[in-house]
Amino acid sequence: MIKRGVDMSINAGSDKIKKGVAALRMAAYLLAVVLVFAVVSFLCTVNAPVAPSPYNGAVNLTGVDFGNEIATIQNTYFTMYPGAFYLPEEFAAGKVTQAGIPYDSPGEVLSDYGTLRILLILPQDEVYAIAGKNVSYAQRLFIDGKEYAPIGVTGDSIETVTPKATRFVESFQPTGDTTEITIQYSAFVYADGGGLYPFVIGYVRNVARNEQLKVFRITAVTAALVTAALFFFGLFLFFPKGRYLLWFALLGVCVALRGLLTSDKFIMLLLPNLDWYLAVRMEFATNCGMALFAALYLNSLFPGVAHRWAMRGFAAFCASHLLFISLTPTAFFTRYTAWLVGGYAVFVSCLLLAVLITALGQKLTSPLSDAEQILFLFGLVIYASFSVFGIYGHQNSLSLWGLDYPQVGMIVFLFLNMLALVLGFARTERELDEARRSEREMEETNRMLERLDKLRSDFLANISHEIKTPLTVADGFAQYTLAQIENGSVGEDTKENLRLISKESVRLAELAEGLLRVSADMAWDRRLTSVEEVIKRAAATCRPILAKNNNWLNLRIEDGLPPVRVNENMIHQVILNLAVNANNHTQGGTVTFSGAVREGAAAFTVSDNGRGINPELLSEAFKRQVSGGGGTGLGLAICKEIIDLHNGWITIESTPGAGTTVTFTLPLEKENANATDHTDD
Numbered sequence: 001m002i003k004r005g006v007d008m009s010i011n012a013g014s015d016k017i018k019k020g021v022a023a024l025r026m027a028a029y030l031l032a033v034v035l036v037f038a039v040v041s042f043l044c045t046v047n048a049p050v051a052p053s054p055y056n057g058a059v060n061l062t063g064v065d066f067g068n069e070i071a072t073i074q075n076t077y078f079t080m081y082p083g084a085f086y087l088p089e090e091f092a093a094g095k096v097t098q099a100g101i102p103y104d105s106p107g108e109v110l111s112d113y114g115t116l117r118i119l120l121i122l123p124q125d126e127v128y129a130i131a132g133k134n135v136s137y138a139q140r141l142f143i144d145g146k147e148y149a150p151i152g153v154t155g156d157s158i159e160t161v162t163p164k165a166t167r168f169v170e171s172f173q174p175t176g177d178t179t180e181i182t183i184q185y186s187a188f189v190y191a192d193g194g195g196l197y198p199f200v201i202g203y204v205r206n207v208a209r210n211e212q213l214k215v216f217r218i219t220a221v222t223a224a225l226v227t228a229a230l231f232f233f234g235l236f237l238f239f240p241k242g243r244y245l246l247w248f249a250l251l252g253v254c255v256a257l258r259g260l261l262t263s264d265k266f267i268m269l270l271l272p273n274l275d276w277y278l279a280v281r282m283e284f285a286t287n288c289g290m291a292l293f294a295a296l297y298l299n300s301l302f303p304g305v306a307h308r309w310a311m312r313g314f315a316a317f318c319a320s321h322l323l324f325i326s327l328t329p330t331a332f333f334t335r336y337t338a339w340l341v342g343g344y345a346v347f348v349s350c351l352l353l354a355v356l357i358t359a360l361g362q363k364l365t366s367p368l369s370d371a372e373q374i375l376f377l378f379g380l381v382i383y384a385s386f387s388v389f390g391i392y393g394h395q396n397s398l399s400l401w402g403l404d405y406p407q408v409g410m411i412v413f414l415f416l417n418m419l420a421l422v423l424g425f426a427r428t429e430r431e432l433d434e435a436r437r438s439e440r441e442m443e444e445t446n447r448m449l450e451r452l453d454k455l456r457s458d459f460l461a462n463i464s465h466e467i468k469t470p471l472t473v474a475d476g477f478a479q480y481t482l483a484q485i486e487n488g489s490v491g492e493d494t495k496e497n498l499r500l501i502s503k504e505s506v507r508l509a510e511l512a513e514g515l516l517r518v519s520a521d522m523a524w525d526r527r528l529t530s531v532e533e534v535i536k537r538a539a540a541t542c543r544p545i546l547a548k549n550n551n552w553l554n555l556r557i558e559d560g561l562p563p564v565r566v567n568e569n570m571i572h573q574v575i576l577n578l579a580v581n582a583n584n585h586t587q588g589g590t591v592t593f594s595g596a597v598r599e600g601a602a603a604f605t606v607s608d609n610g611r612g613i614n615p616e617l618l619s620e621a622f623k624r625q626v627s628g629g630g631g632t633g634l635g636l637a638i639c640k641e642i643i644d645l646h647n648g649w650i651t652i653e654s655t656p657g658a659g660t661t662v663t664f665t666l667p668l669e670k671e672n673a674n675a676t677d678h679t680d681d
Contacts, residue, residue, distance in 0.1 A: 046210040048072045048200055058119035058178055061201070066126070070202030070210055076104035078118045078183075078196060082111035085154070085184045088145040091117065103196060110135070110196060113156050116183040120201070122174045129171045129207035132199025133264050135185040137163035137276065142182040143172045152276070158188040158331070163276040166268035169211055171204050189276075189330050218259060218266050221411060225256035228414050235421075244300035247293045248417060254289035255410040261286060277330055284325045284333070284340075290406065291344035292318040294383070298351050301376060305354050314347050352380055375423070379416035383409040431543065438541045528669070529568050531561040531595045531602050537568075538575035539593055545580065550588045551608075557595040564602045564666045570642045571604075571666070577635040578606035578662050585660065586610030601648070601665040613654040621652050639664070 047069040051059050054077050064071045079100035086096050100117065103110075116135065122128060130143070138152030138161055152164035163186075172179070187195075200207060229252035236245035260267040261283040267274060295314055299306050321340055325333045386409025478501055484494050539553055546553050575593065582591045586608045594605040613621065622640040636652075643650045643664045650664035 046070055046206055046213065048210065050074060051077070051201075053077065054119075058121050060121045062121055062123055064202075066123070066128075066203050066206070068206075070200045070206050072198055072200050073118070073120075074198050075196040076102070078103045078116045080110070080114060080116055082114040084114060085156070086115040086117075086182070088142045088180060088182045091180070091182070092145070110185070110187055112188050113154065113186040114184075116185065116196065118181050120179040120181065121177065122179050122201075124174055127171055127173050127204055128201055129169055129204040130181070130199055130201045131167065131169040131207050131211055133167050133197045134165060135183055135197070136187050136195045137161075137165050137189055138186045140184040141168070141170065142180075142184075143170065144175050144180055146172070152186075154184050154186040156186070161186045161188050163189045164268075165265045165276060165279070166272075167211070167264050167266075169207065190280075190334050214264065215266065215269070218264070222256045222259060225252045225259075225410060225414070228418075229253045229256070232417075242300075244297050247297035247300055251290060251293040251297060252410065252414065254286045254293060255406050258283065258286040258290065258406060280330050280334075281325050284337075285322060287341060287344070288318050288321050288325075291348055294348050294380075295351055298348075298380065306351050317343060317347075348384060352377075352384060375416045375420040379413035379420075382416075383413040385409065386412075431547065434540055434543055438543075441541070526565050526567050528563040528565050529571075530563050531604075532557050534566075534568060534571055535575070535593050535595050535604070538572055538579070541572075541576060542579040542583075542591075546583050546591055549583050549586060551583055551586050552590050554590055554592045555594075556592060558597065561595055561597060561602065562668055565669060566646055566666055570645070574639045574642050574664065575604065575606060577639050581635055581662075582606060582608035582610065582660065585612070589659075597668075598665065601667050603663055603665045605661060605663045607659060607661040609659040612656040612658055612660055613652075614656065615654075618652065618654055622650070636662075 049064075049069060049071065051061055051064070051071040051073050053059070059073065059077055061071055080103050081096070081098050081100055084098060090096050103116070134141075134151040138150075138154045140150045140154055141148045148170045149168070151166060151168060153160070153162035155161040185196075200210060202210075229249040231249075232245045232252070233249040236242060236249065239245065260270070261279060265279075267279060292315065295306075295311065299311055383406070386406055481494055481498060481501070484490055535555060535557060539555060543553055579591060579593075587610070589609045591606070591608045594603075594607070596603050596605075622636050639662075640650050643666075646666050648664055648666045650662065652660065652662045654660040
């Protein structure tokens with residue numbers, strides 16, 4: 001006979017249709033999320049094509065449909081004059097003798113201070129607006145010679161500069177054939193210099209709408225992340241054992257803050273007087289928090305994948321980084337940005353890789369179902385990928401739908417987490433239903449036992465009365481006969497008395513025989529029973545018991561097991577006793593029920609990966625009042641008595657620290673045993 005083990009959960013069996021429906025629901029949920037995002041992105045986007053490259057020193061925008069779109073001016077279109085501040089009138093008077101350098105020249109970066117200039121050809125008689133993020137990290141803006149509101153204070157040394165970074169929107173009307181945009185900048189306070197970012201230009205209404213939509217997008221995403229963080233934090237307060245809920249909430253807060261602090265610096269809309277140096281430190285602190293809480297989240301969901309000292313070392317690394325950026329100047333600690341971020345990425349990537357490898361090896365220990373694990377891991381991979389790409393995007397002023405890349409990844413991760421939570425709650429609801437059903441069965445069993453107890457009491461009372469009668473008669477005639485013998489008056493009466501005593505003794509023997517026969521019939525009602533059904537029934541009862549110690553139940557049942565002739569209630573009691581013992585010695589582990597055919601008998605096994613049994617107690621395990629955990633010491637003794645009544649045998653094996661395995665066998669019907677042996681041959 002071909003034998004194969006089948007891993008199954010309690011509700012496995014004929015659940016393929018239910019699983020298919022669940023998969024369709026998951027797909028429908030994810031599709032709905034994608035559609036909503038697509039529609040919102042479409043509605044919240046103003047078409048902003050890239051302007052054509054400069055020709056004869058000017059960018060020609062006369063071909064742009066400004067009525068329906070805005071133009072994006074690339075930073076590479078600017079001409080740079082490093083190390084000098086020039087005014088528009090100096091360019092007009094020809095007093096600038098320094099040759100300009102294209103911003104995209106190989107090997108060129110933004111100098112500590114200087115001037116940027118670009119010429120635009122725009123249709124006349126219209127009012128335009130220009131919008132973008134200021135040159136890092138202070139600027140003066142001139143359009144056709146007119147100066148607009150400065151951002152920060154520019155200077156030719158770090159002592160004279162007041163840095164600031166925010167978005168700007170300025171309107172203007174062209175006064176000639178070309179529009180000159182001149183920007184003076186200072187970038188002393190960041191290790192890699194400053195950054196020149198693309199800006200947009202168009203009619204005021206379109207630029208204003210584009211800016212409003214930017215604010216709407218970042219506000220909506222930030223609000224969603226903060227709301228989700230509060231939701232998961234609330235879940236943690238009600239379920240404090242789920243530490244991963246807390247780490248996910250804190251991760252969401254860090255991602256939300258980073259989105260406000262980086263890219264377009266929307267934090268300045270909320271806190272216009274925020275100190276630039278503090279804002280930079282907050283930005284790096286959120287990067288540190290994102291890495292730390294992502295690692296803690298992984299470690300909580302999949303305990304044991306990372307060694308505890310590795311996690312403590314990474315936490316110490318993050319703490320030292322926070323101290324480093326708090327105490328050192330920005331121009332100093334930003335020199336090591338790549339190294340610090342690289343350290344985060346390497347550790348979190350290694351941790352995620354370890355989880356994936358362990359999951360592929362099917363050795364992953366987690367309180368989650370397979371579907372939940374897949375969702376969590378898929379979300380983590382997406383979030384990690386977007387976070388890594390976000391480093392490049394931040395350095396090159398790139399965004400997705402106008403959002404920070406880690407924010408987009410976090411939004412995807414958030415919805416996958418929510419879907420996994422829904423699956424977990426559904427699974428918990430099913431377990432509660434099973435527990436309620438088991439509780440109802442136990443209540444019904446208790447009521448039946450109460451009725452049986454009353455019948456037993458009545459039966460014993462009747463038997464006591466019936467037994468007492470012949471004993472009383474026999475005793476009376478025996479005393480009377482003894483008195484006759486002592487008086488020497490033995491006669492026919494004496495013989496009759498002895499015949500009556502004998503008759504009552506026979507009646508007493510018949511009563512005793514009837515009592516034994518009734519008792520045996522009551523206790524020994526055996527029927528052909530399916531091994532698989534016996535194990536499943538016991539599993540349904542034991543699942544809520546095991547869950548109290550965070551233990552998981554696995555079933556391994558061979559296909560095609562023949563039935564056994566047993567008292568099902570007794571065997572159910574045996575498995576229940578063994579499961580309770582396993583649960584008492586296991587915390588956060590796995591208990592396995594197995595069924596197989598071994599040497600012409602049905603073999604049942606209950607095993608765990610708990611603390612095990614002391615070797616000194618192992619040989620005495622089946623004796624009454626022997627216990628290694630402070631119990632009554634009757635459970636295993638009762639199990640052995642029941643198995644002995646069924647002409648089976650029971651054994652126990654245990655390794656301290658590795659778990660315990662109890663196996664008992666029940667004889668098969670002769671024809672089933674012969675059929676099994678013949679098939680094995």
